[in-house]
Amino acid sequence: MRKYNKLIFELSKPGRRAFKLPQTDIEERNIEELIPEEFLNNEDLNLPEVSEVDIIRHYINLSNKNYGVDTGFYPLGSCTMKYNPKINEDMANLDGFKNIHPYQPEETVQGALQLLYELDRALCEISGMDKMTLQPAAGAHGELTGLTLIKAYHESRGDAKRKKIIVPDSAHGTNPASAMMAGFETIEIKSTEEGIVDIESLKAALSDEVAGLMLTNPNTLGLFERHIVEIAELVHEAGGLLYYDGANANAILGKVRPGDMGFDVVHFNLHKTFSTPHGGGGPGSGPVGVKKILMDFLPVPTVEKDGDRYYLNYDIPHSVGRMKDFYGHFGIMVRAYAYILAMGKDGLKKVSEMAVLNANYLAHKLKDYYALPDNTIFKHEFVMAGLKSELSEVTTLDVAKRLLDFGYHPPTVYFPLIVHEALMTEPTESESKETLDEFADVMIRIAEEAKSNPEILKEAPHNTPVRRLDETRAARNPILKYEG
Amino acid sequence: MKILKDLYYTKDHEWLRVEGDEAYIGLTDYAQDSLGDIVYVELPEVDDEFNKEDAFSAVESVKAASDVYMPVDGRIVEVNESLLDEPNLLNEDPYKNWIVKIEIADKSQLEELMTSDEYEQYLEEV
């Protein structure tokens, strides 16, 4: 592994070029004749000058410092780092999908509209909902969309008092943040000792000021909220709506559907459950599904079919408006649809079965060394409360950093907040038994090091290009761009 | 955890030191220890008025952020600007490095606060 530590700006040399325009046969005028001098910048642009060779080497070397699902096991809880199929990339790169302008006349993009429509129908079937909006750009955006729909629903009924959203204390940070963005106040309810929603706490929080409850099922502890029917009844009786955070949908495909559990609105993370790439942070896609009662409020446009013709429908009289430009992340939806076609009705069910089996198997292998609840059925992920042995001072952070030395991406650390020293692990169905066994062996070895040689963990990682970054310094004196 | 006598304390880990009709407010040792290395302190403006339990400031560390709440109703008369350049002062000495000085609006509210002994007991339960 080459040691490479240059910024692209440090490679810049005057006169280097990577790009050239063709000659033009249009008679060129002076720019000042076309655009008045007062608007023009006559100084050199502050951009680097590099050659194509520089560019390729620079980014290839950067890529070598990265770890992706294609590199190895990536058991990040709550993220569903499953394998990203290559056929998805090929399909997204087809000329007919990649190179179409969003404002082209509809008759020239029937294939794109048909894909969107079929995806809409497929996601409705998987979720048990009546109609999707494919517009939201990501999970958090889907949450915001869903909450906006809930708000519009109550407003349309003159129910202006409902300004609160209930969120369990185990919820992902985006839930209360989205509620805030949507103009709601959050009420947090406690989980039971076991880690599921405390029904009494929920009852106490419900009132005619509550617009709804946001829930993920299974929850962030990987536990199925088995009282969901009662929860749905309570919320509906109180006049609220039920929102399903689809982050954990990988556990339930073909087994149970949010629509059947009583949820009124749902979002999926295509970049989790439906195998589209995480991209180093994005782009994702967070389509939202609704029951009939919310269909009138959907963002414009939706995708509809009339006979053989597919079209964009802007005629939604009580629509909340637009959540973003155009129709959603089409490029991501092509990938997700290819995945749904690949797995099909039988395969999607198998996905959940194997995701859940893998998680339970791995949990079983680790339970003697890491703190896990006894006799528990997990779904697709489980959360360890750090090392089982309480002797050493070794923290979850140390375990995570030591895992890097063995070539693994660590599980999610310190989330959910209700578990002390949380290590949230989600293997996904794309991993083999051998991978799980190897990972378990390493985790066990680390647990033993924690007793016999804690220093090696406190000082980990040892083998990575950089080690234990000074985050305090980065936050106290932020340097957010290259100054030269 | 260091606790100074002669200060008032709140359950959100603020301390208050009375000086006549005014008071200094800061974070306790327990608070700075839980937050870790403090990287930023958000300060209110002089003359801002707050009620008891309003958030008048926020303190950020690398991995966490915490609001700081008014122990009593009051008006800001001075803010500790050195915290803007050196937020780490709160870690170094949380009792010497106050966050704001206020004019107390209602002195009777002081009775609702904890004494140092009560706060010590409170910390044992937390």
Added chain:
Amino acid sequence: MYPYIQNTPDDVKKMLEAIGIDSVDYLFSDIPENVRLNRELDLKPSMSEMEIERYMTDLSKKNMTINNLTCFLGAGAYDHYIPSVVKHITSRSEFYTSYTPYQAEISQGTLQYIFEYQTLICNLTGMDVANASLYDGGTAIAEAAFMSANITRRNQILVSKTVNPQYRQVLKTYGHLHNFEIIEVGEEDGVTNLDELKKLVTDKTASVIVQSPNFFGIIEDLKAIEEIVHNQKKTLLITSVDPISLGILKTPGSLGVDIVVGEGQSLGISLQYGGPYLGFIAVNKAHMRKLPGRLVGQTVDINGERAFVLTLQAREQHIRREKATSNICSNQGVNTLAAAVYLVALGKKGLREVAIRTTQNSHYAYREMIKSGKYKPLFHKPFFKEFAVTSNIEPDAINKKLLDENILGGYALGKDYPQYKNGILYAVTEKRTKAEIDKLISVLEGII
């Protein structure tokens, strides 16, 4: 056999034995009977790669593309040339199959390219701090409006009618959630009506939002607008810009803009029927902590080596939760990488050349189009890559005729601006040749 699932029946058997259970069904037994899906999903059965390829290729062939049609359509999404290095780099799976760089030690690749992207956006716009991107141009404006409300503690937003209608719709949807008072400032001869703006800016105004070049392609007088806006204490100026135009236009930073936003699709991102694209936002140091989204900062590691890390995370949802600056959890990842690669590939000289060629092309098209008098300019103001003309023929009829000649005509303005009902907005980028433009003109001339 299912693709992407590795467990063989033998593996499953061994794993069940290890756990001590009979079947996988046991692991779902805590799902109440009355909600379980007791039937198959009503979807097609699983397909092989060959079948997927055939099915999806057939679908894709039902679409005409900008490779079959000559594109003169813009209105927020553009046909600019994408250098081949861009896709070779963004298709590196170390980049696209990785996650958010929370574990900095094994994500230096991602962190560094984001740091470089932040630098490039700052340098391009003349601002101090840029974040790691937002979803698109429209939501970037909405986030900027939220920021301005947060900073000024006011909730009135003024937005020019010359801002992209889609962006204004997104702003309206978001603004409604926080009971913002959104007032649209009128347009005159294709630019923001400055007299009206002067009257509307008061001490209740959090910010004024304009776009330059605006939706009609016209360059707004940012200098005059800035004076009006900053004449009011605390009120902020938010401007949405076209990054390609910054190849020749003065930077918004040098003109005193407080928050710069924009759509980065022109920076190496394919059209993809509307998304995913790239929103960018950049501010001055004073507002750094109120920025939504991710920020990458430079630091050192334990050995003093320069390294990059996500910083100021205490602003974000995973820490601050309901007090976060925004709920945004992601950035645009590979699209951010594409934009960074595009900007360095074009570089100091290349971006200026693209901007100049674009201007030459659009102005040539404009001159030729209005020559005969059949098509009249709607406005008489300086423009960059788009311009609007009108005639006595309905835009749909014109575009149909153009389509017959494999030309993708401009955007019909009537639905957004009823007063310009026969107006069409044409976009001409550096990709268009003289022959393509001449053909457009000749077909247009033949219609009337």
